[in-house]
Amino acid sequence: MNNFFRLIIILFSINFSIAQVNVDWEADPVPLLSIEVVFPVGTLDVATKQSNYHVNLLSHILRSGTIDLNKEKFNEGLGDFGASLGTSFSEFSSSVTFSFPVSDGENYQPLFDLIKKWWSSPRFIAAESELAKTKIKASIKSQLDSDPKLQLAFLKKYLRKNLFGLDNFKYSQVDSLKLELAKTFFETKIKSSTKAWVGVIGPKNSKALVEGFLKAIFGEQATINYQITKDKIINNKVKLVTDKLTEKLFINIDKPDRAQIITTVAAISPSKYNINNYVQRDFADSLYFSGGFNAVFFDEIREKKGLAYYVQSVWDRMYDQNMISLIFNPQASRIDEAFEVLTKLLVPAFKTGETVKNFKQPRWEKFWQGFVNSALMSDGTAMARLAKRKAVVLGQNSYKNINSDPMKWSTDRKKVSDYYVNIWKNSSKFILTLGNFKETKKLQSKFFADYKVINIPFKDVVEYD
Amino acid sequence: MQKIIFGFLLLFMVSACTSETEFKKIKKHSLIGGMEVNEYFHEKSGLQVFMHPKPGIKQIVYVTAFRVGSRHEEPGKTGLAHLFEHMMFKDTKNFKNPNLLHTRWGGYINAYTSFDLTLYIESFAKSVFEEVVAYEADRMRNLQMTEKMYKTERGAVVSERKRGYEDRATGKLYWELFKLAFDKHPYKTLPIGHQKDLDASTLADANAFYKKFYAPNRAVIIIVGDFKEKQALKLLSKNYGKFEKEEWIEPVIPAEPKRTKLRRKEIAAQTQTVYVADAHLGYTFEQSELPSEVLMCDLLTSPGNGYLYFALVEKGIAKSVGGDCTGSVDPNLSLIYAQGNPGVSKDKLEKEYLAALKGFPAWLDEKKLRRLKKYYLANRWEKLRSPTSLATELGDSAVTTGDPFYSFNFLKKIDTVSLTDIKLRFNSMSSRNPTRIILKPNKGSK
Secondary structure, eight states, X not given: OOHHHHHHHHHHHHHHOOOEEEXXXXXXXXXXXXEEEEESOOGGGSOSTTHHHHHHHHHHHHTSOBTTBOHHHHXXXXXXXXXXXXXXXXXXXXXXXXXXXXXXXXXXXXXXXHHHHHHHSBOOOHHHHHXXXXXXXXXHHHHTTOHHHHHHHHHHHHHHHHHHOOOOOOGGGGGGOOHHHHHHHIIIIITTOSEEEEEEXXXXXXXXXXXXXXXXXXXXXXXXXXXXXXXXXXXXXXXXXXXXXXXXXXXXXXOOSOSBOEEEEEXXXXXXXXXXXXXXXXXXXXXXXXXXXXXXXXXXXXXXXXXXXXXXXXXXXXXXXXXXXXXXXXBGGGHHHHHHHHHHHHIIIIISOHHHHHOOSTHHHHHHHHHHHHHHHSTTTHHHHHHHIIIIISOGGGGTTTTSOGXXXXXXXXXXXXXXXXXXXXXXXXXXXXXXXXXXXXXXXXXXXXXXXXXXXXXXXXXXX | OHHHHHXXXXXXXXXXXXXXXXXXXXXXXXXXXXXXXXXXXXXXXXEEEEEEEOTTSOEEEEEEEESOOGXXXXXXXXXXXXXXHHHTTSOBSSOSSHHHHHHHHTSEEEEEEOSSOEEEEEEEEGGGHHHHHHHHHXXXXXXXXXXXXXXXXXXXXXXXHIIIIISOHHHHHHHHHHHHHOSSSXXXXXXXXXXXXXXXXXXXXXXXXXXXXXXXXXXXXEEEESOOHHHHHHHHXXXXXXXXXXXXXXXXXXXXXXXXXXXXXXEEESOSSOEEEEEEEOOBTTOTTHHHHHHHHHXXXXXXXXXXXXXXXXXXXXXXXXXXXXXXXXXXXXXXXXXXXXXXXXXXXXXXXXXXXXXXXXXXXXXXXHXXXXXXXXXXXXXXXXXXXXXXXXXXXXXXXXXXXXXXHHHHHHXXXXXXXXXXXXXXXXXXXXXXXXXXXXXXXX
């Protein structure tokens, strides 16, 4: 596309789109207004390779002020009102968070003018771009210092490349990031979104302030809708490159002298996470991983054997593909024992589904109550998270029961059991370790002999593609 | 007649029992936005309770905070306060396998141990309130630990230690910083404790610790959420009403001698970036210098607003800067640190950090101080919003300062801090002779 047509599209998007803004409001007596705006576009909407890092670059630029106010001056303008402003981006959505204490008689128009200036002309200048690249490099390098973060980042990278055919980004490519691409994403995707979901927590009488902020972002013509609307689920743009997921890989990142061997188990399925199976997934996740100290894997590995400090699931899906994922941190000195327990758990949990069928505790009927209530009452972000979930994950219907009695909700065990058995049966499976390869290779031979081995020297992991 | 006398006697006995188990209302505390917290006290056990009903949220948050932390540990028994915190999730006299119970409640249960306190928190559906109060009371007095439970849980704690302090470079940095900064005070050892002490600890140690520190008069309960006070009081009387206070003699904790010079140490770990961390002996909750110390620290290190952030991060020298100068029961460390960007050497980072510090007084002005005070206020208000944060904040403050509303009252003190106070505090840093740890990559680092 030549630049002329691109310019026409940008102008059209900015000036003629009228946003429909859907607001969920939680009234709270504390005189602090917190707003989160969720746009249903994310890093996957960047039509370029290395998309996520161009959005990362954008994220830094948006924290740098406006075209004529540097970061310090811009933050001073926010600070005059005690206001905090942030942006975040995921693969499917982008959000702006804004919060400030509310005082009677204060004139907030200068604050909204500042926001308007920021949104209409962020600091897209070369010097900020170069500084942002330095910060991105530092973040990538720092990831190497955290074993669990490194392992999960590596797994994601591997899956992106090999299962979804997406390009990965390497440390050495940071310098080639282009400010123009970050700017195009902001102008043509985020600012031109015709719909957005907003979560608000604050005093009931602060409607004018909420609208002041929203109009600074969306313009005077935006339609602000306080009635929850029913919208279609945003279609996922990422597809598996193969229907047959049959890989079995044992991947070790060769980092010596570890006191613990961080271990991840992951199975990724060709089936999709959707409105029909998310209930089964949430139940199963609670039963196996997230349901407190009594969750099956936690109970066996930590509570009964004291082999690790944490045992938890990591992702519930990968680009909407159903998946099973578990991470734990067994001590290096007891790693054999830990793998013994792990492999004994995997068969009844995922291969036969016996664990679900035979689980004797009355968890099922009570589970939703705690789950839903915790989600709604938690620390001042519940409505925003709800808005995000509606916008990009499951659609409005996922919370259709929100006002009914959770004690009456249920699902049957067979469905839950079948859900995980089907994922495991038809999935590509990965065991990841992080430790001295001489030691972890023995684990592979003993416990996962039919898995193909890949060992990544620690020095190569940042550039691994 | 005998029957009548007996009847009166019985009535008297019942009412005497009832009054003994009763929690008396002490005071109503008003917070911002019309929020109120009611304070109750149980004379016989010395147990303090604070309640804030929040109708309609369907959940209840229940915090029990104990006046015990690693500060109370004896030499050779480090890590015991934290390890014992783990044990508090084991069987009690009336609740076997409480993990099952927690699962059925479908909520959230957790705890933390710091230098000065141990705090337990539960968030659950209001329908199980009665059961939760019974359980919480039972584990305060009737914990039943076995040798097997103790050894197993110690394994989990050892994993926690390895994760936080052996395989994590910043964990090593903190460990070394406190070790080098303190000579005598128990703050010298982080709450996770020494590995050798954990290995040597026994079930008998845990039982002795429980008996000594987990008495009701060393605890404060905070309840926030969807409940009625009358119902809560009834449950508290039923379950805690028979408890009695335990005698307590505050242990003598050795004071730190005055610092006379800079203590500096370089340590190596697997890390991609270098760190410089400076720690000065800070202030207690009671000391008048604390508000200006806290604001000075924030003015120096606050991300996006602090002086060092602009002087080091925005100049491409550091990846991040940070600080923590909050108060404590005894003077603990006020900490300021900078993490270098990849490629920045330890010498360069230290030099730039020290050079930058000199510019702080000139950078400072009234407007910056005023803005920071607004942020401080917003931060406190945010704590009030979430039931979990509010309950935790009240419990934490109650056992460490004696005033559950300490952090909210602290706002008034923050408001009075002047620019002169900040400069005074900053200038005093050099006379407080810092402890400095430089963290650098070892041979195994990439």
